[in-house]
Each structure stands twice: as structure tokens, then as C-alpha cells.
């Protein structure tokens with residue numbers, strides 16, 4: 001098995017492709033269970049989904065979402081919390097029911113229990129139908145940093161130095177970047193029926209090449225996706241620049 005690779009000309013095209021896949025999957029299954037990512041990469045896709053909702057009537061009223069992760073210690077009204085990100089960049093612009101949106105609670109007094117409850121909530125709706133992923137420059141997916149076990153579940157994780165540096169661009173200073181997060185596990189994430197991973201820019205090229213063409217190893221978490229039966233990487237040309245070219249394109 002291998003991942004499929006779709007190389008687009010620009011970030012804009014990548015975003016539109018991703019949004020088209022999400023939209024057609026929602027049209028086929030209005031009560032879709034959708035796994036969502038935050039960060040810079042999916043923002044264009046979310047903008048396009050909002051446009052489709054406004055101009056084409058894309059209906060989120062029965063969609064249920066689960067986000068990958070949340071920083072520990074950031075409340076939902078903190079501008080860098082992932083709950084705030086989702087509300088601002090997608091949820092409040094479409095007709096999704098807020099009670100159908102799930103983001104782990106980074107302020108929980110009992111994070112362990114919160115993680116178990118998150119797994120239970122996913123189990124209750126069955127399985128994630130479509131999971132949107134980004135990728136860290138170190139190959140992480142969600143906040144599963146290198147060496148995360150492939151069968152890990154939602155849990156408290158520590159961010160790697162590289163991720164802290166990468167994410168400092170969203171904060172006033174690197175000291176403000178939380179050091180820990182709640183993250184869906186590798187096992188949780190890869191159980192989704194269908195996965196699309198988005199990567200843009202030269203900074204992701206090495207992680208993408210290793211994940212698509214390298215050895216399957218916990219050193220490069222996204223390499224596990226090679227074993228998934230339905231996983232597509234949607235890349236722009238820069239993110240695809242280190243692939244050997246022997247990948248399955250479509």
C-alpha cells in the first residue's frame with residue numbers, strides 16, 4: 001500500500017482541491033464525522049468551505065467534527081487556542097451546530113479523563129469518516145511527535161523543541177508557546193476511513209518525502225500513513241520538491 005499524491009500548482013489550488021473533497025464527502029453523507037486540523041495550512045481550505053456554504057449552500061447542519069489537538073493551559077477565548085481558531089476560521093461562518101464540534105479541553109483539571117472521554121465521544125459516533133491533517137516539519141501528525149507509538153490514543157503530549165520553534169510564529173514570543181497539548185493518538189488518527197494530508201511550502205518538503213517514500217518508522221510519524229488504505233497527500237510544488245517522482249500521482 002502507498003499514499004496517493006496530488007501535486008497542485010499553488011497554495012490556492014491545494015486549498016480548493018481539499019475543500020472540494022470535503023464538500024463532496026459532506027454532500028454524499030450529510031452527517032459526516034469530520035476530523036479537523038488547525039495551523040496555517042488548512043486556513044485556505046476553511047475559507048473555501050465558508051464560500052461554498054455561502055454561495056453554494058454547502059450544508060453543515062448534520063456534520064460532526066473532532067479536532068486533532070489543543071494546547072494545555074489555553075482557554076477557548078485565548079486567540080491562540082485551537083478552539084478559538086476553529087470558531088473564528090470555520091465554525092461561526094457556517095451552519096454547523098456548536099454542540100457537534102469537539103476540541104479537546106486544554107483547561108481540564110483532569111486531562112487524563114478528558115482524553116478518555118474524547119476517545120469515547122469518537123467511538124459513540126462510530127469512526128471518523130474523513131480526517132484532514134497537516135504535517136510538522138519533523139513529520140508529526142496532530143501533536144504526535146517523533147517516537148510516538150503507532151497505537152497511541154488521545155493523551156497528554158509534550159511538544160518537541162522543533163514544534164515549539166515552528167509554532168512560535170503565532171505567539172508574541174517563543175516563551176508563550178505552551179509546552180504541552182492534548183492530542184489524538186497515532187492510533188486514533190489513522191483509524192479514519194479516509195485521510196487527506198495537506199502540506200505547503202519548502203519547509204515541509206523533507207518531511208513529505210520521508211513520509212511518502214521513506215521507511216515506515218516512528219521517527220517520522222506521518223510515514224505510518226503508507227499503511228493506510230485511503231490516504232492522499234495534497235501538496236503544492238514546493239512541498240513536493242523532494243519527492244523522487246516515482247510516487248503515484250493522479
Ligand code: F6R
Pocket residue numbers: 036037038039040041042068069133134135136137140141142143
Ligand atoms: C494542528 C496539528 C499539527 C499541524 C502541523 C502543521 O492541529 O495537529 O500537526 O497540522 O503542525 O502546522 P502548519 O499548518 O501551521 O504548518
